[in-house]
Amino acid sequence: MSRKVALFATCLGDQLWPEVVQATADVLQRAGCVVTFDPAQTCCAQPAFNSGYQQEAKAVARRFVEIFERADAIVAPSGSCTAMVHRYPHLFRDEPAWRARAEAVAHKAFEFSSFLVRELGVTDVGATLRARVAWHDACHGLRELGVHDEPRALLAAVRGLELVDLRTGEACCGFGGTFAVKFPELSTAMLDHKLSALDERVDVLSAIDSSCLMQIRGRLQRRGSRVRALHLAEILAST
Amino acid sequence: MNSMRPETFAANAREALADATLTGALRRATDTFADRRAAAIGAVPDWQELRTRAAAIKAHTLARLDHYLEQFVANAEKAGAVVHWARDANEACAIVRDLAAARGSKRLVKSKSMATEEIHLNAALAQDGREPVETDLGEWIIQLAGETPSHIIVPAIHKTKEQIGELFVDKLGIPPSSDPQVLAAEARTRLRAHFAAADLGISGVNFGVAETGTILVLENEGNARMTTTLPAVHVAVMGIEKVIPRFADLETFLRLLPRSGTGQHLTTYQSMLTGPDPTGQGPRELHVVLLDNGRSRIVADELMRQTLACIRCGACLNACPVYQSIGGHAYGSVYPGPIGAILTPQLQGMHSAGTLPFASSLCGACKDVCPVKIDIPTLLLELRRRAVEGEPAAAPGAPASLPTRRKPLEALGWRLWSWVTRSPARFRAASALTRLGQKLPFAKQLFGPLRAWQSTRNAPELAKRSFRSQWRGPVR
Ligand code: SF4
Numbered sequence: 001m002s003r004k005v006a007l008f009a010t011c012l013g014d015q016l017w018p019e020v021v022q023a024t025a026d027v028l029q030r031a032g033c034v035v036t037f038d039p040a041q042t043c044c045a046q047p048a049f050n051s052g053y054q055q056e057a058k059a060v061a062r063r064f065v066e067i068f069e070r071a072d073a074i075v076a077p078s079g080s081c082t083a084m085v086h087r088y089p090h091l092f093r094d095e096p097a098w099r100a101r102a103e104a105v106a107h108k109a110f111e112f113s114s115f116l117v118r119e120l121g122v123t124d125v126g127a128t129l130r131a132r133v134a135w136h137d138a139c140h141g142l143r144e145l146g147v148h149d150e151p152r153a154l155l156a157a158v159r160g161l162e163l164v165d166l167r168t169g170e171a172c173c174g175f176g177g178t179f180a181v182k183f184p185e186l187s188t189a190m191l192d193h194k195l196s197a198l199d200e201r202v203d204v205l206s207a208i209d210s211s212c213l214m215q216i217r218g219r220l221q222r223r224g225s226r227v228r229a230l231h232l233a234e235i236l237a238s239t
Numbered sequence: 240m241n242s243m244r245p246e247t248f249a250a251n252a253r254e255a256l257a258d259a260t261l262t263g264a265l266r267r268a269t270d271t272f273a274d275r276r277a278a279a280i281g282a283v284p285d286w287q288e289l290r291t292r293a294a295a296i297k298a299h300t301l302a303r304l305d306h307y308l309e310q311f312v313a314n315a316e317k318a319g320a321v322v323h324w325a326r327d328a329n330e331a332c333a334i335v336r337d338l339a340a341a342r343g344s345k346r347l348v349k350s351k352s353m354a355t356e357e358i359h360l361n362a363a364l365a366q367d368g369r370e371p372v373e374t375d376l377g378e379w380i381i382q383l384a385g386e387t388p389s390h391i392i393v394p395a396i397h398k399t400k401e402q403i404g405e406l407f408v409d410k411l412g413i414p415p416s417s418d419p420q421v422l423a424a425e426a427r428t429r430l431r432a433h434f435a436a437a438d439l440g441i442s443g444v445n446f447g448v449a450e451t452g453t454i455l456v457l458e459n460e461g462n463a464r465m466t467t468t469l470p471a472v473h474v475a476v477m478g479i480e481k482v483i484p485r486f487a488d489l490e491t492f493l494r495l496l497p498r499s500g501t502g503q504h505l506t507t508y509q510s511m512l513t514g515p516d517p518t519g520q521g522p523r524e525l526h527v528v529l530l531d532n533g534r535s536r537i538v539a540d541e542l543m544r545q546t547l548a549c550i551r552c553g554a555c556l557n558a559c560p561v562y563q564s565i566g567g568h569a570y571g572s573v574y575p576g577p578i579g580a581i582l583t584p585q586l587q588g589m590h591s592a593g594t595l596p597f598a599s600s601l602c603g604a605c606k607d608v609c610p611v612k613i614d615i616p617t618l619l620l621e622l623r624r625r626a627v628e629g630e631p632a633a634a635p636g637a638p639a640s641l642p643t644r645r646k647p648l649e650a651l652g653w654r655l656w657s658w659v660t661r662s663p664a665r666f667r668a669a670s671a672l673t674r675l676g677q678k679l680p681f682a683k684q685l686f687g688p689l690r691a692w693q694s695t696r697n698a699p700e701l702a703k704r705s706f707r708s709q710w711r712g713p714v715r
Contacts, residue, residue: 009706011660015670016699018706029713037710042666048653050601052623052644056657063661090617143603172560176600181688183598186252188695189564190600193266218696 003120005033006071008109010081010210011043017210023237024077024112031122040067044076046084050177054091061088062098065105073119074109077233079141079208085109086144111141113208113232117150124157129238131203133230134166136173136194136216138209151208151232158235166205167197175215191219198227206230244571245583245592251569252598261397265566268396272557275502276608283498293491294612297548300484304538307449307482308529314452318514320525327532332363334528335441335474339369342472344439347371350456350463351378352443353391353551354476354530356573357586360441371441372433374462376426383410389567389575392500392553397566430462440466440522444477445550446492447527450485453513454527457496457506464508473512473522478530480538480547492550495610500552533586542621546581548611555605555615561598570595577605581618589626589643596622597644667707674701 005028009021025035044064049057065088068074076082086109088102116122133155141147155163174180174190181187195216198205205220205227207213217229243251255261280286300307312322325331339347347364349355349371361382364370373382377394381387384406388394395403404417413425442463446455454475456463467473483492497503515525538544556562556576567575572583572592580599584592596619605615626644659665677700692698 011666014706015673015701018702018704018709021706022709035713037707037712039707039710040663042660042663045660048657050620050623051649051653052620052625052627053650053653053657054624054628056653059657060660139600139602139604143607172600172602172604174560174600176602178688179597179600181691183249183252184691184694185256186561186564187600189256189262190560191696193560193564214699215696218692218698221697222695 003033004072005035005075005115006068006073007035007037008041008044008068008074008076008081009037010076010078012214013077013210016214017231020077020210020231020233023231023233024075027116027125027127027233027236028075028112030125031116031120033120036071038067044081044084046081047177049084049087049091058091061091061102064088065098065101068109069101069105071108073115074105075112075115076109077112077208077231078210079111079138079145079147080211082109082111083140083144111145111147111208113151113154114141114145114147117153123153125154125236127157127161127236127238128159129235130160131235132162132164132201133204133206133235134164134198134202135169136166136205136207136212137170138207138212139172141208142170147208151206154232154236155206158238161235164201166202168194169197173212173215175212177211180215187215188219191215195219198225202227204228204230204235206232206235208232243568245587245595246571248569248571248594248598251571252565255565255569260399260402261566262564264397264399265563268393269557269563272393272501272553276499276554276557277502279498279502279504283494289491289495290610290612293495293550293610294545294548296483296488296491297611298545300482301480301538301544301547304479304482304535307484308479310449310484311447311452311482312529314450315447315454315514315527316452318452319517320452320514320527323526323528325528325530325532328358328530331358331476331528331530331532332360334526335360335476336363336367336369338472338474338526339364339439340367342439344369344472346433346436347439347441348374348433348437348466348470349378349441350443350458350466351375351392351394352441352476353573354443354478355441356388358476358530358532360476371439372430372437374430374433374460374466375458376423376460376462379426379430380406383407387568387573390553390556391551391574391576391578397568434462434465434469437466437470439472439474440468440470441474441476442467444475444481444527445496446489447477447482448484448486448489449482451513453486453511455489456510456512457493457508458510459501459503459507461508464510467510467512468516468521471522472524472526473515474526474528475512476528476530478532478547479534480549496550496552499554499608499610537585543581543585543618545613546578546585546618548613549578549582550611551578552610554608554610558604558608560600560602560604570598577615577619578613581613581615581622584622584626589622589630593622593626593643596620596626667705670701670705677701 013021045057045060086106092098171194174187213229323334373379380395390396401417444454562576580595629642
């Protein structure tokens with residue numbers, strides 16, 4: 001089943017982790033999608049929105065709507081950015097014309113793992129990775145988009161991979177955008193609680209959001225841990 | 240800890256994190272409550288429907304609050320209660336002080352109530368030499384220690400049993416013990432004496448039923464039952480949002496509240512009081528003080544109104560990773576945790592409490608557990624917007640307030656960010672500049688946010704080449 005997919009790299013993915021975005025495109029193509037990337041795209045506007053600067057966020061969100069409204073399906077390797085697009089109708093609640101356009105775009109914006117499982121009905125993407133993997137349920141994916149079973153189903157089909165249950169799997173990693181730099185000690189305490197459940201059984205901590213992984217990886221590296229932080233797309237692209 | 244203010248949240252949080260006894264106690268207690276809640280709701284197949292119904296009842300009531308309040312007052316008065324209206328904390332305190340003074344009340348007892356904490360009633364009564372004795376065990380401990388509660392249903396959640404033992408040795412002169420049984424027995428003996436002598440009892444109200452004029456007080460220790468029945472006079476302080484339309488609505492709320500708060504199927508005591516006791520065995524007078532204190536302003540705001548649906552179960556505190564890490568005192572407000580972060584700025588104003596909506600990672604765990612489905616993350620985001628953009632006028636003709644937390648440099652930064660991010664060409668140029676900038680050896684030391692990040696975590700670097708410059712187009 002071939003679907004046309006407009007890839008939303010997310011600003012961080014584009015600039016910091018192109019390999020994650022490439023892996024996302026590879027897996028989608030392997031699943032039979034025709035993937036396009038519009039270089040006019042930049043950001044979903046979440047950083048300004050979460051900081052209270054809604055006027056500034058709206059200007060960026062309007063651009064997003066203009067760029068993506070002709071797409072069939074928009075797929076992003078991030079639950080948080082996808083959830084932001086789903087918030088556009090609320091953001092434009094006082095502007096009926098934009099609200100309607102925002103609703104149309106929100107309706108076809110999907111997070112990567114749920115797009116594969118719910119929209120394409122795919123769980124086995126033919127990946128192989130010999131590793132014991134623990135899963136981090138990124139908050140916005142989990143609670144705003146209801147992403148929970150989908151990544152687990154995808155990981156279960158990866159050859160050689162063993163999924164290790166993490167007691168703190170659903171705990172927030174403490175990133176929260178500017179929260180992480182406004183309250184660095186608090187943010188780190190939340191992260192350390194999350195990581196306290198890691199043990200020697202775990203090789204990889206994975207998630208659907210690169211921003212959580214940036215927080216997690218930064219701390220793991222600082223502590224000299226051998227546990228790697230990998231995006232789900234990177235795991236699914238491994239053969 | 241008690242001098243903490245919302246303005247200094249960041250420093251308060253740091254102080255809390257440095258206290259290993261505190262963080263340990265909090266983690267154990269909040270985990271226990273969260274686990275009990277999960278087990279209790281797991282056994283209720285229609286949990287989600289219950290939440291939906293509760294949210295609908297609250298939304299309906301708050302949209303017609305005037306109507307239901309009038310009905311409540313009429314029925315409460317018909318049953319013999321005396322109803323007083325208090326516009327703000329001062330008026331409410333004055334009403335209670337006058338009631339106590341007119342009756343020459345000497346020994347006051349009080350059961351746990353957030354509304355009375357909100358108006359600082361104890362301090363007001365203390366001015367007349369009438370400070371009530373707190374009779375909830377946790378509140379009593381807090382009162383002995385001269386502190387403020389750090390949780391809305393578990394006031395002493397931040398204390399270990401060892402600390403409580405030491406407090407009792409110090410204040411009550413008992414032999415050293417940290418055995419909860421021994422400590423509770425000591426408290427019981429002392430509190431019984433206070434009950435026996437009390438001439439005025441003060442309580443809060445969990446629900447006020449409009450249809451019957453009944454007030455409900457929920458608790459587990461029997462202390463509220465005694466506070467509201469033993470003294471000759473009972474004064475109940477009730478936020479105006481506590482009214483619900485029908486007696487039958489209690490079926491929904493009484494199933495939701497205890498399960499959400501402590502994981503109990505029912506609280507041990509549910510006192511339902513309709514007027515004073517006609518048999519003369521209970522209180523001869525029942526006074527209900529209806530407290531506004533900013534609530535009617537919140538009701539007038541359609542988006543924010545849902546804040547007042549809160550039934551003070553405490554579930555959002557137990558589920559919140561920020562609260563779990565630092566506890567309640569760091570919020571510097573009577574109402575801590577997620578509900579405090581949305582309620583306090585609205586009650587108290589953004590000037591003093593505008594920091595609190597930012598004290599969240601927006602993880603959404605609070606919204607998931609809230610039995611009345613308050614969309615706390617959306618309200619936090621709206622309050623953040625108001626903090627930097629200003630608040631709309633509350634009513635036509637009323638003045639709009641100025642932004643309280645707009646920092647000129649930060650505002651300029653976001654304007655610049657928005658201008659850059661709106662255009663792919665500017666975005667490319669900015670990222671090229673950053674790529675150059677991060678090569679400078681001292682770049683990471685210079686830039687504030689990066690420095691904060693790096694205090695505990697390694698920072699990522701921009702990729703050598705962005706995705707957009709690598710993309711080769713779709714594979715055919
Ligand atoms: S906001 Fe919801 S979860 Fe929090 S105390 Fe109120 S009712 Fe309970």
